[in-house]
Amino acid sequence: MSRRDVVLQFLMLVLLGLGLSWLVSNVTGNLERQNIASGFGFLNERAGFGISQTLIEYTEDDTYQRVLIIGLLNTLLVSVIGIVLASVLGFVIGVARLSSNWLISKIAMVYIEIFRNVPLLLQIMFWYFGVLRNLPSPRRAIEIGDSAFLSNRGIVLPGFTMLEGAGWYVAALAISLTAWFVMRRRAHKKFLTTGTPQSYWRVLALGAGTMFAIAYAMAGFPFAADVPALRGFNFRGGVNIIPEFAALLLALSLYTAAFISEIVRSGIVSVGQGQREAAAALGLSNNTTLRLVIIPQAMRVIIPPLTSQYLNLTKNSSLAVAIAYPDIVSVFAGTTLTQIGQAVEIIFITMMVYLSLSLLTSWAMNSYNKRIALVGQNA
């Protein structure tokens, strides 16, 4: 960089700084003049309102800070499950779209065109009100199996509560999972150096069995079934999946899956016909060709646009507010905002949350992309 460039860039920086500080003083001045409270002190005040779905303990006596976390967790819950469902469904439909079977390929096409072209908000409303209207009241709930119930209050599933000593089981599970990861890695390494497939399942099963046997010996069976029962207006006990969550998850997954399937199709099509023929010439089976030749190369085309779809799904989850799903926009940028009235701070926090989520997702996807790109070139 020449000296002139350095001076110019420095001047730009100074100008930018001046501009920013002017904006800041302008806003503070205006807020003060209008007697609007400011600052982040409100986060420690008592919230005082109820929330229909909380993943962690919450009462009306908790603070707005807790409300923020609960909203964030609810957003994460629907986003993460939505991303998994949309990916699975999107891959299946993307492959189906390329199927040589005329019927399957056309069904996939119709699916894609319908779900891609109807506005998401309408789809959310459709699933929510369309499905809700046709479900019975809790008193006439549809019984699934013995202890699960479907009604217009959602699906109640039997759950269990952990009693004293359940920690032994948690520890056993954690050790088994860690062992699985370590063994898989070592087996893979050995396979790469020696060329013979390694089996570790028997050792793993034996080890895990011993772990759980120890847990049983130490604590017996420290779980109590929590079976839902109709008492008064609603089912009590068990795990309740509220209809708002189900509708939002369904709409988000189906909508995003339509986009993902097109991305998957483009990825697969992008792999040259020669690759397929070369694999066949080497005597690889269809399945192995797809797994080891087509997919790894398609992934490099798929991952970047797939990342955008994941980001979209997460951000689209904010439409939850229309059907009363208590996500961060609903409980924090909604109820909290109207109770406190400090739009600037609350919208800022909400924006930062979405920004962080998006950056984290991008970062994770980019690292994955880098990894598979490298593997592709080494092979």
Add this chain to the structure above:
Amino acid sequence: MKKLVEMCVQRVALVFAVCVSTLNFSFAAGETLAVVQERGYVKCGVSQGLPGFSNPDDRGNWNGIDVDLCRAVAAAVFGSDENVKFTPLSAKERFTALQSGEVDLLARNTTWSMHRDTALGVDFTGVNYYDGQGFMVLAELGIKSALELDGASLCTNLGTTTELNAADYFRTNGMTYEIVAFEKADEAVSAYNAGRCDAYTTDQSALYAQRLKLTDPKAHIVLPEIISKEPLGPVVRQGDDQWGDIVQWSHHAMVNAEELGVSSANIEAMKTSKNPNIRRLLGLDGTFGDNMGIPNDWSYHIIRTVGNYAETFERNVGKDTPLGIARGVNALWKDGGLQYAPPIR
């Protein structure tokens, strides 16, 4: 370090607020009226459709008791109740819209509470409807009291005092509940209609109004309990007392007119009245309009075009309307109600 981070976060927050601040012309005393007069009409924030309070009819004309208040302000400033435009706002948007100058006043069935009055940079100028929160349930449930609602699911509107009141009421009475809060009242009513909730809770007047939107209004009853005080009134920005006075006295003029027996029907005849109270009300004596920066016959035009408080009440929410609400606590003070306006003198 923590302090530094906190400071940085605060700084950045304020930068984002610039979008808000560019709209803020910082309204000092007297400025709202000047802006309104230059613009030629009043911008009034109303609900997204609440029968009796602010609701567009099939031709898109707004009517309701809150809408009448907006018209009264327009009549006071311009001599005609036509010089007003309505902005439908959700409960969530309303204060921001007022703060940022998007509307000149809110007449949006808004509860006067201390937090709102003191921390939001807004001022409540009076109460044009005394309300309280109630519950609506299906008649076939056989419930007679809100105290039987233990374990119920409640549908309501997001970002209202209703959410807090329900929480307080159920906790005080040792009952559990599930709250399902929708951003728009229409969706809350639809969900209740579809059976998502056992009860719909909001201000009692709104319960009667929303009941009209249900598939079978007669199948639903409003429970007798009123669990909160909800004084609903117009809201203006803090710091412009002149504009606040105009809004406040537009309401007072209607209440005083009812008390003095002046209505849109007899106002021309009343012009010859010898009663000094009526002469001051009609702007024949004194300089009350001048003092607020508007024409002296301000209240004459309010009563001529909108009518007195009884007229707007009966026309929008009263016995002969679909809502069928009795005057109750909204009767004049001399009839045992709470509507009481300071004298014009």
